[in-house]
Amino acid sequence: MKTIIFYWTLCSSLLLPLTIWGQSDGQFQLSLRLEYEASLLQGFDLNDFYRSHNDYYASSAAQFFDTLAASELSHPALGLGGRFTMGDDFGFSSGLFLTYGRKSVRREARFLTNIVTRTDLLTRDVNLQFDVGFHIQRKFFLHGHIAGRFRKNVFDIGYIYPDGSFSLGNEYDILGVYQSNTTTLDAGANLAFKIKKVYIPIGISWPLNFATDDGLLTLQDFDIRQARWAEVPRDFRQWANDPANLDPREQLVRSQSFQAIRLNIGIEYWFGAN
Amino acid sequence: MKKYHLNILILSCVLLALSTTACRDKQQRYLQRLEGKWNLASETVTIINPDGTVNFESEEFDVGELSLTNEQGLDFFLEYTLTLNDGTVLAGPLPFQNDEQNKRIIFYNYFCSDPFDCDLVATVEEDKSSRQVWNWYRPFGSGSHRRVSWVFER
Numbered sequence: 001m002k003t004i005i006f007y008w009t010l011c012s013s014l015l016l017p018l019t020i021w022g023q024s025d026g027q028f029q030l031s032l033r034l035e036y037e038a039s040l041l042q043g044f045d046l047n048d049f050y051r052s053h054n055d056y057y058a059s060s061a062a063q064f065f066d067t068l069a070a071s072e073l074s075h076p077a078l079g080l081g082g083r084f085t086m087g088d089d090f091g092f093s094s095g096l097f098l099t100y101g102r103k104s105v106r107r108e109a110r111f112l113t114n115i116v117t118r119t120d121l122l123t124r125d126v127n128l129q130f131d132v133g134f135h136i137q138r139k140f141f142l143h144g145h146i147a148g149r150f151r152k153n154v155f156d157i158g159y160i161y162p163d164g165s166f167s168l169g170n171e172y173d174i175l176g177v178y179q180s181n182t183t184t185l186d187a188g189a190n191l192a193f194k195i196k197k198v199y200i201p202i203g204i205s206w207p208l209n210f211a212t213d214d215g216l217l218t219l220q221d222f223d224i225r226q227a228r229w230a231e232v233p234r235d236f237r238q239w240a241n242d243p244a245n246l247d248p249r250e251q252l253v254r255s256q257s258f259q260a261i262r263l264n265i266g267i268e269y270w271f272g273a274n
Numbered sequence: 275m276k277k278y279h280l281n282i283l284i285l286s287c288v289l290l291a292l293s294t295t296a297c298r299d300k301q302q303r304y305l306q307r308l309e310g311k312w313n314l315a316s317e318t319v320t321i322i323n324p325d326g327t328v329n330f331e332s333e334e335f336d337v338g339e340l341s342l343t344n345e346q347g348l349d350f351f352l353e354y355t356l357t358l359n360d361g362t363v364l365a366g367p368l369p370f371q372n373d374e375q376n377k378r379i380i381f382y383n384y385f386c387s388d389p390f391d392c393d394l395v396a397t398v399e400e401d402k403s404s405r406q407v408w409n410w411y412r413p414f415g416s417g418s419h420r421r422v423s424w425v426f427e428r
Contacts (some may be wrong), residue, residue, distance in 0.1 A: 038345070113417045115326045154375060158397075161419055162326035168378050170395035171411045171419070177375050220375040223380055227390045 014133070026086045031199065033079040033097055034056040035266030037125070041070045041205065043257025046121070046155075050236035052115075056237045063110035065119070073123050074258065077101025083270060085135055093141050100124070106263045116160040117174075123258070126150040133192065141192040147205055151182040151257050155232060157217050174239075176221035181256040185210045186262070194230035199268040207259040218248075253270065303351055304376045305344075307403060312340040312426040314356075324417035331420070340426055342370060354381060375403070379408050396424070404428055 050065040081097020102124045109117045127150075133143030155178040158168045168175055190203025218231040229246065232253040233239035238246050246252075313386055319331040345353065355366030361409040369382040384394035400407035406426040414420040 030307045066393065114326065132285075156377070157409075161421075162324055163322045163328050164326075165322065165409065165411075165421060166397065167409070167411045168395075168397045169410050170393060171413060177373055177377050222375075223378070223393070223395060224395055225390055 014017070026084055028040045028082060028084050029272050030268040031081050031083055031095070031097065031270050033081065033099060033266050033268045034177075035077050035079070035099060035101075035201075036074070037071070037077055037101055037266050038071060038074045038187075038263040039260035040121055040263075041068070041073060041257070042259045042261065043254065044068070044070075045234050045253040045257035046232075049232055049253055050235060052234065052236035053109065056240060057109070057111065060112050061109055062112050063108065065107045065109045065117075068105065068121075069267070071222075072105055073103050075101045075103035077125065077127075081129075083268075084110045085138055087135075089137055091135060093131070093133050093135040093143065093207070095129075095143070097129055099129070099246075100128045103232070116163040116214075118160055118166070120155045120156040122151045125188075139194055141190075141194070141199075141201070143190050143192070143203075145188050145190060145203065145205070147186040147188070149184045149186050149207070150183075151184075151258055153180050153182065153219065153255070154254075156211050157232070169225070170223065173226055176217040176223060176230075178221050178232050178253075179215055180219045180258070182255045182258040184208065184212075184259055188262070194270070197270045201261075201264070201268065203264045207261070213256060215249065215254045215256055218227050218252045219255070286339070300376055300428055301372060301374050302349055304372050304401075305350065308406070309342050309344055309352060310428065311319070311428050312406065314338045314424060315368055315427040316423075316425045318423040318425075320421045320423070321414055322419045338364070340365075343367075356381075371397075399423075
């Protein structure tokens with residue numbers, strides 16, 4: 001299904017410039033968009049880290065890490081773009097817009113020595129989406145879309161010492177600021193209706209395995225000169241006890257595990273619309 | 275000019291402005307701001323005990339000078355030299371960096387010259403154009419930790 005949507009949108013997008021310049025009744029409007037993105041994570045490598053960390057320190061911890069829920073990176077987003085429609089009763093409709101949203105998630109585990117391991121995951125999403133479809137009387141819209149999705153993940157692992165001071169230093173190997181980019185080409189569809197200048201879309205998008213890194217990219221620390229690995233391990237026990245035999249293909253947190261299916265509901269204001 | 279041509283022009287200008295802003299690198303900007311000479315205004319060493327109590331080990335003022343230079347014109351590195359007031363060079367000249375998120379400072383080969391486990395990574399506590407506070411920690415035995423707090427001013 002998503003492959004059909006993808007090819008339909010791609011073909012339409014190639015034909016669109018010709019149709020735009022060939023028509024004289026087209027209307028172009030700038031739009032400001034506010035949306036909520038309910039995203040469903042497709043991978044749980046980070047939870048492997050949390051679980052293996054909990055397991056490794058089972059006898060010396062007073063409080064364990066909670067894992068990450070699939071929908072925990074959902075967030076509101078803000079964007080702007082442009083929409084083009086042709087025809088009055090029925091016609092082509094397209095749109096190109098950019099949205100930005102972010103979400104931070106914190107987890108803590110406490111040792112019996114009163115040192116707290118704190119992790120902060122900050123996810124920033126930039127989506128560039130192209131809609132192509134049709135409208136009925138410029139009130140009801142059905143679009144297929146393709147979207148470039150650029151997700152940046154920053155994962156801090158720090159220690160809070162018993163006096164409250166916080167360290168991201170290198171006194172312990174696991175501490176660090178780890179980063180990765182998860183870039184996907186998404187395909188999906190959206191339905192919308194418009195009341196005067198307000199446009200309300202509801203859409204769904206799936207990440208395509210197009211030009212994927214195949215799990216090679218990982219959450220990596222900027223400071224790579226460490227005795228163990230500069231990446232966040234999925235298997236903390238292996239990382240701690242036998243780092244030399246850690247399998248980098250399977251036992252590190254992969255960027256692609258941050259891919260998500262997205263369900264969006266938004267509201268757009270069209271400047272200059274009838 | 276049709277109205278929608280004007281709209282397209284406005285949208286293009288906004289997107290261009292956004293992309294230009296996004297391309298300015300935070301790490302580079304921060305490094306450029308740090309370049310120059312800093313007075314090590316104070317060094318405070320404390321021991322943090324497992325019960326949360328803190329023992330002051332030492333506190334010194336006007337300790338020395340940190341020189342951060344970029345004579346090679348590199349984009350993402352400076353060269354640091356840490357000199358005490360009596361002229362003793364504590365470390366340097368050696369490579370110096372902040373990380374991409376500007377949360378940490380990395381003094382390469384501060385402790386030794388090996389490629390691994392010789393760097394000093396400090397946490398940025400305060401970041402102002404004329405004042406920097408960087409803390410670094412080391413295990414001190416029996417669950418205690420030693421914290422060194424450096425305050426640089428200029």
